Amino acid sequence: MNDPLSMNDEDVDAYKFFGMGAKNYGEQYQANDLAKLYPEHVFRLKIFLNLLSAIQPDRMLDIGCGCGLPLLAFLREGYNADGFDYSNEMIEQTKQLLLSNDLDPARVSRNNMEKIEGISPGFYDCIVGLGSLYYSRNFSATISQISDLLPKGGDFIFSLRNELFSLFSQNSYTSDFFLKKLIPSTSLTPGLKTRLASFLDDKFSLSTATKKFLTIDEQKIFSLYHNPLTVEKDVLAPAGFALKGIYYYHYHALPPEFEHSDTEEFRRLSCEFENPTDWRGMFMSSSFVVHAVKTE
Numbered sequence: 001m002n003d004p005l006s007m008n009d010e011d012v013d014a015y016k017f018f019g020m021g022a023k024n025y026g027e028q029y030q031a032n033d034l035a036k037l038y039p040e041h042v043f044r045l046k047i048f049l050n051l052l053s054a055i056q057p058d059r060m061l062d063i064g065c066g067c068g069l070p071l072l073a074f075l076r077e078g079y080n081a082d083g084f085d086y087s088n089e090m091i092e093q094t095k096q097l098l099l100s101n102d103l104d105p106a107r108v109s110r111n112n113m114e115k116i117e118g119i120s121p122g123f124y125d126c127i128v129g130l131g132s133l134y135y136s137r138n139f140s141a142t143i144s145q146i147s148d149l150l151p152k153g154g155d156f157i158f159s160l161r162n163e164l165f166s167l168f169s170q171n172s173y174t175s176d177f178f179l180k181k182l183i184p185s186t187s188l189t190p191g192l193k194t195r196l197a198s199f200l201d202d203k204f205s206l207s208t209a210t211k212k213f214l215t216i217d218e219q220k221i222f223s224l225y226h227n228p229l230t231v232e233k234d235v236l237a238p239a240g241f242a243l244k245g246i247y248y249y250h251y252h253a254l255p256p257e258f259e260h261s262d263t264e265e266f267r268r269l270s271c272e273f274e275n276p277t278d279w280r281g282m283f284m285s286s287s288f289v290v291h292a293v294k295t296e
């Protein structure tokens with residue numbers, strides 16, 4: 001798939017970036033204060049747990065399990081779950097977390113989602129990825145490898161970043177989406193191209209206030225965005241998956257710029273929006289969960 005908002009070769013690999021912050025990664029799961037953090041992980045986990053409860057997998061694998069908090073939640077729910085990550089620091093955090101909860105630290109191991117080794121096809125009947133798959137530099141090959149590991153009828157549940165949110169965000173992502181996905185920019189005459197660029201810049205350039213806040217994207221980690229309208233055709237079908245459902249989370253009740261000026265109100269209203277199947281999620285949520293089933 002063509003990924004207009006993906007970064008370039010100078011970007012940092014996600015496992016290196018997240019590995020550097022592994023010790024403190026779990027903190028985002030602890031804050032309940034809306035003024036400090038938005039609890040999108042709570043809404044995301046609920047979606048995963050609801051789907052798993054309907055599926056009741058025999059054995060599941062969490063790809064890019066990070067410091068292991070979602071893995072711990074799966075184990076606490078009684079699922080036979082293992083996880084892997086490519087960052088040694090994250091693996092160490094997960095091992096500690098499992099040990100401190102009287103769980104087997106061998107449930108986490110090191111593996112690279114872009115070149116998965118040592119797992120027999122069919123060993124897991126359900127594979128999940130929370131906030132990890134879109135960091136793959138070779139996304140379609142990664143999805144195909146995951147498909148190869150699952151038996152026919154196996155479930156694959158993973159979160160993606162919502163490219164259509166660009167239309168609601170009213171910032172540089174909006175102009176990028178217009179220029180790279182909607183308008184036939186490469187066919188425009190140079191004069192029109194220049195006027196268009198300045199038109200979009202006027203409408204969507206970030207305010208000075210917003211520029212003060214460094215987002216995760218500005219830290220130059222390689223990552224991808226996906227369109228929920230085309231994910232079945234572009235991502236799933238080529239790897240032998242059928243789409244079972246799409247579930248939206250991390251709603252933004254207003255364009256993100258307002259989160260900086262009106263933090264609590266912004267987040268309180270956004271929480272009220274959180275409904276995984278509301279059509280508005282297609283535009284107002286920055287992430288979505290895909291539930292796919294292997295067909296071949």
Ligand SMILES: C[S@@+](CC[C@H](N)C(=O)[O-])C[C@H]1O[C@@H](n2cnc3c(N)ncnc32)[C@H](O)[C@@H]1O
Nearest residue numbers: 014015018064065066085086087112113130132
């Ligand atoms: C945003 S964190 C999410 C962690 C965890 N799934 C969660 O939701 O808390 C992304 C994770 O993907 C891992 N990761 C990145 N590239 C990877 C790769 N090639 N193979 C395995 N894990 C990878 C990172 O090390 C990091 O732990």
